Amino acid sequence: MNDTVQSDLDVCRELSRSFQGTLTWKWDSRFETVLAEFGVDKKDNIRATLEQHLSAAWDSANVGNAPDTVRVIKDDLGGLMAGQILFTSDPNRGVVLFCAWWPWGNGEKISIRVGLWFTQLSDAEYAENLQKLKVCFGL
Numbered sequence: 001m002n003d004t005v006q007s008d009l010d011v012c013r014e015l016s017r018s019f020q021g022t023l024t025w026k027w028d029s030r031f032e033t034v035l036a037e038f039g040v041d042k043k044d045n046i047r048a049t050l051e052q053h054l055s056a057a058w059d060s061a062n063v064g065n066a067p068d069t070v071r072v073i074k075d076d077l078g079g080l081m082a083g084q085i086l087f088t089s090d091p092n093r094g095v096v097l098f099c100a101w102w103p104w105g106n107g108e109k110i111s112i113r114v115g116l117w118f119t120q121l122s123d124a125e126y127a128e129n130l131q132k133l134k135v136c137f138g139l
Helices: 002-018 040-053 068-076 123-136
Strands: 026-028 033-039 056-058 085-088 095-103 109-118
Touching (some): 002 095, 033 040, 040 095, 068 085, 109 123
Antiparallel strands (some): 033 109, 056 085, 085 095, 095 109
C-alpha cells in the first residue's frame, strides 16, 4: 500500500502545483480534507485539471453503479446531490485519492475537497498520511 499512497501523494503535489496562484487551500477538519473555494468563472479550467489527474468521476446518476469504496467515500461525505461530483483515482486499490466538487446553492462559487481514503491503516499511519496530505497543499 505504501507505493499506492506515494503515487497518490505525488498526484496531490501535481494538483497543488497546477492550482498554485489559482486556489488557496485550508484544512477542513469536518471531512479531514484540504478545501478550496473558487468562483464559477474558473470551473472549466479547474475541472479539466481534476479530470486530467483523477481517472473517474461519479455523480448522483452513476454513483449507484460505483465500486463499494466509492459509495463509502460518498456516504462519508454526506452523499451526492445533483450537480455534485466525486472524482477518484482507481477505486479498486487500498488507497483512493478523491476530490468532492460541490457547487454552492447561489450558483456563484464551488468548493472542492481533496482527501485520501484508506481501507486499512492504524490510527498512527492514518494521522501520518493526513499530515503528508496537508504538506502537499502547503498546510
